[in-house]
Amino acid sequence: MTATAPNPIIAPVCPGPDPLPHGPLSFTVPPKAVDAHAHVIGRPPAYPFVDDRSYTPPEATERNYLNMLDATGMTYGVLVQVSVHGTDNRLMRQTLRAHHERLRGIAVMPLSLPENEYVAAREDGVVGLRLNVLFGGGIGFDALSEYDALARDMGWHLQFLISVKDLPALAPAISKLRAPFVVDHMGHFPAERGVDAPGFRTLVELIRDGGWVKLSGAYRLSPTLPYKDTVALAQALFNAAPDRCVWGSDWPHVAHYGHMMNVGDLLETLAMWLPCESDRNRVLVDNAHRLYGF
Numbered sequence: 001m002t003a004t005a006p007n008p009i010i011a012p013v014c015p016g017p018d019p020l021p022h023g024p025l026s027f028t029v030p031p032k033a034v035d036a037h038a039h040v041i042g043r044p045p046a047y048p049f050v051d052d053r054s055y056t057p058p059e060a061t062e063r064n065y066l067n068m069l070d071a072t073g074m075t076y077g078v079l080v081q082v083s084v085h086g087t088d089n090r091l092m093r094q095t096l097r098a099h100h101e102r103l104r105g106i107a108v109m110p111l112s113l114p115e116n117e118y119v120a121a122r123e124d125g126v127v128g129l130r131l132n133v134l135f136g137g138g139i140g141f142d143a144l145s146e147y148d149a150l151a152r153d154m155g156w157h158l159q160f161l162i163s164v165k166d167l168p169a170l171a172p173a174i175s176k177l178r179a180p181f182v183v184d185h186m187g188h189f190p191a192e193r194g195v196d197a198p199g200f201r202t203l204v205e206l207i208r209d210g211g212w213v214k215l216s217g218a219y220r221l222s223p224t225l226p227y228k229d230t231v232a233l234a235q236a237l238f239n240a241a242p243d244r245c246v247w248g249s250d251w252p253h254v255a256h257y258g259h260m261m262n263v264g265d266l267l268e269t270l271a272m273w274l275p276c277e278s279d280r281n282r283v284l285v286d287n288a289h290r291l292y293g294f
Contacts, residue, residue: 011049016058017252018260021071024267029073030281034288037184037216037248039082040065042091050086055255057084062095068251069102072263076294080159081108082254083132087139089121096125104292106130106159108139111146118154127292128182132161144173151179157212157291158182164189164199171202175209182291183207185217185250186237191229192222195236208240212291215283216248218269219261227269234273242279246288 023029041047041060049056069077079092089107096105106128107121129151131139139147141162151158157180162170164187174181187203194200207213215234218227238245247270249263274280288294 011053011056012257013056014058014255014257015260016060017068018262021068021251021262022264023071023073024264024271026268026271027277027280029267030285032075032289032294033073033284034076034078034246034292034294035069035072035074035249035251036078036246036288036292037080037214038065038068038077038251039080039254040091040095041082041084041252041254047085047088047091049084053084055084057082057252057254060252062098065095065251066099068249068263072249072267074249076102076104076288076292078104078106078127078248078288078292080106081130083108084254089126093121093124093126100125104294108132110139111143111150118150122154122156126156128157128159130159130161141170141173144177148177148179159184161185161188163187164197164203167199167202167206171206174206174211180210180212180291182212182214182246184214185220186213186215186230186233188217189221189233191227191233195232200233200236204236204240207237207244210244211241212244212246213237213241214248215245215270215273216266217250218266219253219256219258220250223258225259225261225265225269226272228272230269231273238274238279238283242282243287243290245283246291247283 041057043059081089081092087108092105096103105126107126108130159182161184218230222230
């Protein structure tokens with residue numbers, strides 16, 4: 001994977017996040033809360049972008065990421081390897097090492113590495129592997145069983161960036177996994193299709209039967225704040241597995257070209273999904289600590 005100049009046709013430039021993140025206004029983020037999904041992004045040529053990326057993001061530095069956590073009241077964070085850096089996990093792992101007590105990571109790694117590479121990643125704070133079929137630069141599901149075996153060996157889980165429209169075909173293989181798995185952004189599903197859409201029903205079944213899901217990415221499912229049409233989706237997933245839901249900001253909101261919301265807005269959406277404080281605390285604290293090992 002080599003660096004390439006941004007191409008506005010092939011890889012459009014996306015805007016950066018709100019420079020003044022803040023927490024929610026309607027509730028207080030609980031102590032030990034976890035933001036379970038965010039990215040750090042480097043700048044080429046030091047950190048090259050893959051040629052087959054589907055967007056070109058601005059830099060998202062370690063300092064800005066930590067400032068976002070502090071400003072929104074998050075004690076802990078989980079960094080997910082961003083697709084534009086492909087399998088070059090250097091920046092994410094450097095950030096994990098510098099903040100070992102506060103951060104965990106989800107890596108994108110090929111199967112061909114020597115065992116000591118996976119062990120070193122685990123020592124850095126990597127706790128899972130991401131498979132991604134929605135944006136260029138990811139690893140797909142062709143070797144799902146092999147990744148399942150690797151995750152079991154390392155004590156990791158698998159994380160899927162996938163559209164629920166693809167779930168019915170993949171569900172039989174996913175249901176056989178022995179490692180835990182997490183589905184990103186509520187299945188990246190247009191909220192207007194509703195909870196009775198076949199792919200979403202499959203997602204609910206997989207979560208009810210033992211999977212995890214990130215109650216995140218509302219702005220990817222719905223066009224307008226406060227994303228009221230996502231309430232039924234989020235509540236269906238939470239009701240299916242209240243002990244296996246986590247929340248993530250998805251900062252810095254890559255590949256998003258509409259209104260740039262604040263992380264505080266997304267926390268307000270969480271409050272709309274889960275108006276009960278004990279339910280929110282379960283998602284923000286208890287579940288996330290169990291999954292990520294804080």
